[in-house]
Amino acid sequence: MLDQNIKTQLQSHFAAITDPIELVLALDDSNKSSELKSLANDLSSLSTHITVSEQSDATRAPNMSVRSPKRNTHIDFAGIPMGHEFTSLVLALLQTGGHPSKASEEELSIIDGITEPLNFEIYISLSCQTCPQVVQALNTMAARNSNIKATMIDGALFQDEVNARNIMAVPSVFLNGEQFSQGAVSLSDILNKLDTGAAAKQAEKLNEKDPFDVLVVGGGPAGASAAIYAARKGLNTGVVAERFGGQVADTLAIENFISVKATEGPKLVAQLEEHVKEYDVDIMKGQRAAGIARGDYIEVPLESGATLKAKSVIMATGARWRNMNVPGEQEYKGKGVAYCPHCDGPLFKGKPVAVIGGGNSGIEAAIDLANITSHVTVLEFASTLRADEVLIRKANSLPNITIIKNAQTTEVLGDGQRVTGLSYTDRVSGEQHQVDLAGIFVQIGLIPNSEFLKETDVQLSRFGEIEVDKHGATSMSGVYAAGDVTDSAFKQIIIAMGSGATASLGAFDYLIRHSDESQTEASAA
DSSP: OOOHHHHHHHHHHGGGOOSOEEEEEEOOSSHHHHHHHHHHHHHHTTOTTEEEEEESOOSSSSEEEEEETTTTEEEEEESOOOGGGHHHHHHHHHHHTTOOOOSOHHHHHHHHTOOSOEEEEEEEOTTOSSHHHHHHHHHHHHHHOTTEEEEEEETTTSHHHHHHTTOOSSSEEEETTEEEEESOOOHHHHHHHHOTTHHHHHHHHHHTSOOEEEEEEOOSHHHHHHHHHHHHTTOOEEEEESSTTGGGGGOOEEOOSTTOSOEEHHHHHHHHHHHHTTSOEEEEESOOBOOOEESSSEEEEBTTSOEEEEEEEEEOOOEEEOOOOOTTTTTTBTTTEESOHHHHGGGGTTSEEEEEOOSHHHHHHHHHHHTTSSEEEEEOSSSSOOSOHHHHHHHHHOTTEEEEOSEEEEEEEEOSSSEEEEEEEETTTOOEEEEEOSEEEEOSOEEESOGGGTTSSSOBOTTSOBOOOTTOBOSSTTEEEOGGGBOOSOOOHHHHHHHHHHHHHHHHHHHHHHHHHHHHHHHHO
16 A cells, blocks of 8 residues: 555654554445555554554444554544545554644643543545645644544545535534534634633733734745744744645645745645744744734734734735625535635536636646546636646647636525526626536635735735835835735745745844934934
8 A cells, every 4th residue: 555665754753653553444345445454554564553453333434543542542534544634644643652742832731621522523635735734633632632533534435424414615624513614724723612712811922922023924935934034134033824824735736836846735834834943933823913003013913802013014914715706605605616626626526517717727727627527617707718828728628628708707506505506697798698517616816815904004006915115115114015915916936935035134124224213312312
């Protein structure tokens, strides 16, 4: 099941295992069960601490339960945890085997304090790059506390469960049988939902922090770059973000990052965070900015109720997928309306879907979905496609892709539970059309995350982008911006990183001049 190169790497990692681990298998006569058994035996061969056994009374098969006889903990993998989830399996084994978690002491304390039984079930797809973040958060909890059980379920393999629970987007988390969350959530997010007082405690601690020299708002490529450059200048640096990595965490293949032939979003995010942590940077995750104002310091209020203070601020809040803004879109979001073909595509296997948008992301999505779904209809508003010619040729060569231009989507149709189709208008003839569908993937560009700045002195363009000069400076003194949230000409990872460095150097120059001005005023007094 595992090649020799992977086995060699795993054997090195498994040297950190100190406690016994039991892999308990529930199998049937399927090929998938044979593959899971082979995987379990390969893992067992790499450490004397890992043993394999079988059971016959499991709810799901194939299923592998990672158990700690020492702490009586359970982490279940319903299906074969390969693809993006292989790392989740490795981390589950390490944590179950006694290797310390990277969670904060505060988070571990909250986990240890949970006394009621919590049974988490998370539905994923193996091509979903967002899912491992949630899986690993739940596994961290389950490996620590015997009152918590986490089960990862391959939605494509257990399609009957997915249909019964009306799951049309991943990751979808259920707690004790009830829907708990959908989409990306961090360990902090999960703990805050479980402990309603946790957010208030965090806010109180954030309020007690001393003012930063540089506060970076946002944890994507621009924010990470800005933080590293600031920290290397010896500045007291903080990063506050809803999650580290931003939109890159939802990106699959990255092939235009100079000096790296190919990588994936989650891998790049992990490397960015690891690099930032090499420096003395205060990273505050699970927090969203709610505004910005000037007092004795620049103040950044957060939605949690806390307020952070700094001598300079770098806004790097990035952008998000643009909505169609048509009737039915919000009602059926997560019920057939999706924005990540890599994550949710497998849930529509053998079914007809549509892609809205004829740019690179839209045509790439159509090509990927054509390998999974029965048919893909691409709707492009303009009279021509905006994608690269090589992608257009590929899409036109696939028999189950239909491209419709001059198409204005007017409504998402559904039966109250899930998407059943969409309506569009031919912009040339004015005729109305309806297409029967199971899913709609929206790929029509980005919108900057700048709404929290609308009532502030930070100047925004008519598109909502933060206006910056060549130094990354905004209209508010001491406030800089970088990345996709700005009015930069192009939205690319490498450009965001460069603008993060520019903004950080601009902030450093501002602090030097501001310090000189303060000293001059003090001398004059």
